[in-house]
Amino acid sequence: MEHIGRHVWAIAEGFIPQSSTGPESMASHETACILNTGDQDAHVEITLFFPDREPAGPYAVTVPARRTLHQRFGELADDGSLSVGADYASVLVSDVPVVVQHTRLDSRQAANALLSTIAYPAS
Amino acid sequence: MEHIGRHVWAIAEGFIPQSSTGPESMASHETACILNTGDQDAHVEITLFFPDREPAGPYAVTVPARRTLHQRFGELADDGSLSVGADYASVLVSDVPVVVQHTRLDSRQAANALLSTIAYPAS
Amino acid sequence: MEHIGRHVWAIAEGFIPQSSTGPESMASHETACILNTGDQDAHVEITLFFPDREPAGPYAVTVPARRTLHQRFGELADDGSLSVGADYASVLVSDVPVVVQHTRLDSRQAANALLSTIAYPAS
Amino acid sequence: MEHIGRHVWAIAEGFIPQSSTGPESMASHETACILNTGDQDAHVEITLFFPDREPAGPYAVTVPARRTLHQRFGELADDGSLSVGADYASVLVSDVPVVVQHTRLDSRQAANALLSTIAYPAS
Numbered sequence: 001m002e003h004i005g006r007h008v009w010a011i012a013e014g015f016i017p018q019s020s021t022g023p024e025s026m027a028s029h030e031t032a033c034i035l036n037t038g039d040q041d042a043h044v045e046i047t048l049f050f051p052d053r054e055p056a057g058p059y060a061v062t063v064p065a066r067r068t069l070h071q072r073f074g075e076l077a078d079d080g081s082l083s084v085g086a087d088y089a090s091v092l093v094s095d096v097p098v099v100v101q102h103t104r105l106d107s108r109q110a111a112n113a114l115l116s117t118i119a120y121p122a123s
Numbered sequence: 124m125e126h127i128g129r130h131v132w133a134i135a136e137g138f139i140p141q142s143s144t145g146p147e148s149m150a151s152h153e154t155a156c157i158l159n160t161g162d163q164d165a166h167v168e169i170t171l172f173f174p175d176r177e178p179a180g181p182y183a184v185t186v187p188a189r190r191t192l193h194q195r196f197g198e199l200a201d202d203g204s205l206s207v208g209a210d211y212a213s214v215l216v217s218d219v220p221v222v223v224q225h226t227r228l229d230s231r232q233a234a235n236a237l238l239s240t241i242a243y244p245a246s
Numbered sequence: 247m248e249h250i251g252r253h254v255w256a257i258a259e260g261f262i263p264q265s266s267t268g269p270e271s272m273a274s275h276e277t278a279c280i281l282n283t284g285d286q287d288a289h290v291e292i293t294l295f296f297p298d299r300e301p302a303g304p305y306a307v308t309v310p311a312r313r314t315l316h317q318r319f320g321e322l323a324d325d326g327s328l329s330v331g332a333d334y335a336s337v338l339v340s341d342v343p344v345v346v347q348h349t350r351l352d353s354r355q356a357a358n359a360l361l362s363t364i365a366y367p368a369s
Numbered sequence: 370m371e372h373i374g375r376h377v378w379a380i381a382e383g384f385i386p387q388s389s390t391g392p393e394s395m396a397s398h399e400t401a402c403i404l405n406t407g408d409q410d411a412h413v414e415i416t417l418f419f420p421d422r423e424p425a426g427p428y429a430v431t432v433p434a435r436r437t438l439h440q441r442f443g444e445l446a447d448d449g450s451l452s453v454g455a456d457y458a459s460v461l462v463s464d465v466p467v468v469v470q471h472t473r474l475d476s477r478q479a480a481n482a483l484l485s486t487i488a489y490p491a492s
Contacts, residue, residue, distance in 0.1 A: 124293065124301075124337065127254065127256050127337060127366075127368045127369075128256065128366065128368065144355075145355060148264075148331075148354075149354065149355065154259075156258040156259040156260075156333075156335065157258060158256055158257075158258040158295055158335040158337075160256070160295065160337055189295065189300060189301055190295060190296065190297055190298070191258065191260070191295045191296065191297055191333060191334065191335035192297060193259070193261075193297070193333040221258075222256040222257075222258045222335075222366045222368075223258055224257070224258035224259040224363065224366075226259050226361065228359075230355070233355065233356065233357075234355040234356045234357035234358075234359070235352065235354070235355050235359050236359050237350065237352055237359040237360060237361040238361055239259055239348075239350070239361035239362070239363050240363045241258075241363050241364065241365065241366050244366070
């Protein structure tokens with residue numbers, strides 16, 4: 001299949017809930033789901049934006065040809081730049097077209113909540 | 124009414140929760156809602172993408188003229204290619220323009236959660 | 247302000263939960279939120295699509311100039327064409343550009359769930 | 370990074386739940402997440418629309434260069450124009466391109482619900 005999507009995507013919402021209820025599988029988290037439908041690996045650089053300081057990154061991830069990667073933001077930045085319970089946003093830049101969808105699972109209270117949206121396809 | 128929408132749609136998120144709480148009507152599931160507004164039947168081929176293996180499908184569904192089909196992903200692939208509790212993504216290709224929206228109901232915890240987004244209209 | 251948006255919008259998802267938990271303000275419902283930013287009234291015709299029968303409508307609503315209307319689908323069709331607990335979809339056609347967003351509140355279980363997405367802007 | 374996005378965005382849904390369950394961090398609220406990726410500050414004017422009266426605003430907010438602002442609607446209008454438990458909608462106009470995403474947290478019942486969608490990019 002050919003490459004579907006765009007090279008640049010933006011997600012204006014970002015917030016990793018600071019606590020969870022239930023087993024590890026229900027842990028609060030936030031994900032950028034990246035789909036690479038084509039025959040070339042996608043090299044994706046993710047930059048994080050904040051309310052009160054300069055951007056962090058870019059952080060590099062690879063989505064192999066004909067694969068999807070559901071990248072958790074909390075596992076992306078191991079340099080401490082991303083704090084739970086704090087607002088952020090993100091931009092993803094890929095060398096081949098991909099599709100990006102943004103999802104959060106929030107289990108701070110006794111039953112989890114979900115949100116999801118296709119990201120903004122910039123170019 | 125004329126055919127509204129696009130021929131190719133992508134959904135980068137995909138995850139069927141592995142358990143449910145409540146009666147059968149509240150079972151966890153994930154759906155591709157397909158709307159065919161026009162006077163010709165839509166023949167739709169759905170391909171599934173995974174993090175760690177080659178794509179599966181395509182699986183063929185028909186959305187009759189002037190009808191909507193809310194296709195559950197868990198009922199699409201009867202060849203065992205789709206596992207609950209595992210990440211996936213999907214691409215839908217239709218011979219006539221359709222509109223696609225993606226929805227999940229997650230009832231793993233005591234009160235259900237929902238997410239929904241219009242899919243990415245590729246071409 | 248000028249008219250913002252499109253003339254034709256599609257919502258492929260549609261389902262009014264068949265029960266509710268809590269007071270009347272938490273009743274399960276599904277809404278088409280229509281925003282008319284301009285100086286002319288918007289005359290909107292809503293057609294409903296089903297899995298197994300011909301479309302119903304169109305049902306006419308008016309969104310006055312510089313107003314928003316959050317139209318509940320359950321209050322739209324007083325001819326019995328729309329059943330709770332059954333799949334449907336919808337198309338909205340307006341004589342002036344408007345913006346449409348689709349929202350569901352599901353309170354079948356003890357704590358409500360929500361979903362929302364901008365509808366598909368067709369033309 | 371260059372400015373990503375559009376100058377005008379619309380959000381047709383709007384409703385601030387009139388009560389909350391849990392600690393202050395779980396208070397019901399509704400947010401316009403604005404991402405400014407570029408090197409110039411974004412001056413954004415937000416106009417609120419209602420079902421039954423003239424629009425309010427515009428209210429001015431600034432999103433500094435290379436920053437994100439998650440603006441709560443309930444903290445935007447200190448002139449009493451926005452009531453909890455009442456329908457509204459909004460338009461955001463920025464002097465440089467930005468990306469806008471709309472999110473609600475509803476904790477009226479014992480476990481919170483979430484919704485989110487990329488706003489409608491008008492121009």
